Amino acid sequence: MKKRIMQVLVAVLVLSIVLPFMSTKASAATGNEIVSYSKTLLGVPYRYGGTTASGFDCSGFTSYVYKKIGVSLNRTAADQYRQGTSVSKSNLQPGDLVFFNNFAPVSHVGIYIGSGKFISAESEGIAISSINDSYYWGKYYIGAKRIIKATVATPPPAPPVTDGNFADVTSSHPAYEAIKTLNVDGVINGFDNQEFRPEASVTRGQAAAMVNRVLKLTPKSTSKYSDVGTTHTFAKDIQAMTEAGILQGYTTGKFGVSDTLTKAQLAVIMDRAFKITSTANNQAHVASTYQDVAASFWAYDSIIALKVIDQTTLFQTSNFGTTKSADRAEFSAALYSAIETN
Template sequence: MKKLLYLLVTCSLLLLITPVQSTKAASGQQIVDFAKKYVGVPYKFGGTSPAGFDCSGFLKYVYGKFNINLPRTSSEQYKVGTKVSKSELEPGDIVLFSNTYKPGISHAGIYIGDNKFISAENKGIAISSLSNSYWGPKFTAGKRLDSVSSNKQFSDLATSHPAYDAIIELSSNDVINGFTDNTFKPEKPVTRGQAAAILNRVLGYTPSKNTSFKDVSPNQSFYKDILAMQSAGIIQGYPDGTFKSNQYMDRAQMAVIIERAFELDHGFSIAKASTIYDDVVPNHWAGAAIASMHAIDKTTLFQTSSFRASDEATRAEFSAAIYNAYTGK
């Protein structure tokens, strides 16, 4: 799965649906996720690289990776952006502190949510609470940069949605984008053609033969992706020789193609799903794949009593399935 691992580094997958919106500004969550990769890196006075950071050097490095050029010192970083109160902080905001190792503004970090921030402390890059006995009294201000977008990216996606983390992570990495009206439409179904395109952006397969599908022609959307998925044995057609590109994919089909695409192998028998879901019979054709959806699930979206195998797979469900599969590899 070298190509898959390459994707996980470069995050090059783009959901091909119309219309879509590409966000020019970095999302706060994207910045937070990147910053967290450096937890444990040692503190180094004057440090501005992963070999060692001081507090302002860490911020300059992290935001710089998103084409945001911050001043070098925390006192100068205090002068940028729009001031926000502690109660208004959102992930990706800068938090500043006074009177630490010297009078005045002397420490900076990145707010990560849940009243916590990440910064370069004496013990290295660490996550701390804004309410602890040391940092609490020294908190001075929060600053929001115009070039960082709010994490509340989709007006129709509640933070309580089971697929919220999956959707936000994928969208923050340009894996799945929303619509031009700032919605995600989590309950909108996914077509078989879209599914082929999504998965081929992950796998990067090249078709090894011309399609035999009588309803797929070279001038239609997702043509090469459909051929690639057919050649790889990931998405097959129907007995009548059609692919039905515009037909919505059901949840059983989703489970099977995710299992094939990500080479999931949990040793489940077809009958296993019937002990998990009350609406899956022991000999269900997609039983093993359905059981895998339950086993790898980090979102709780598939931790239900029924699987609803014949229901249309939604954008939220497909996002969760992809997220579960590749983060579990």
């Protein structure tokens, strides 16, 4: 009798210490916190129908522990088995409810604490046992339920790349040096997870911004394009490019800020911004033609000039693909080559 009184007094003392800590909201609770609190009740006696720290039955114990983190469980083991999400034995995590059929289809419930063990109200009181105990519990194990979502630590976002070393651009990439140089100079940036996405297309708005990061032109007025508001990220760059005659809008009054840039447009923009035709004329023209670009094509001179000044080999092909979208690697190669040869 004295032993039972001492057990109750110890339980009350423990509760007075941990209750303030267990006021954590359910949304913030973790399986490990549930396990930690349940262990403070070790030794509390078994009591049929018990739901308080003076004595528990199995479902009274699990209900009591979960209630402390703001989660309501059904009263009986069988009813608790109808809650939550089923979990395989191989995927058990601390805080999951584990169930047994030692007396009825669902007659016992406990809290999984890790390493193949669970804590529950057994005949001798709150105790820890193995779910794989071949002499008893292992024979009666029937399943598990996850009541709270597993808490997974979200890693902090990777810092933006500023040294040109992107995760998806190796040193063997033809445009590696161009991409690296432009990134270090703050002309072109990457995406999340330190990716550059070299095959992603370039929009007209992005092209205007990147070229102006090199030229650093200041517009004299605000944009008048219907699809470029004054607060648009690229508004000043677009207006500066327009005033300089480098990148014009459409006759519809729109700039086409989100339209993809074609490779022919890329060559012409480089020519208007950096006069690459003049530069190319001063260099030897070796195999400086494309099979798919006729001499009468409107952007012929600019396209041939781009091939002549190319510092990356990206444009040293037999065909150019005038109507294809310019990707980020090609834009970087063109811009880098234009800068390097001026």
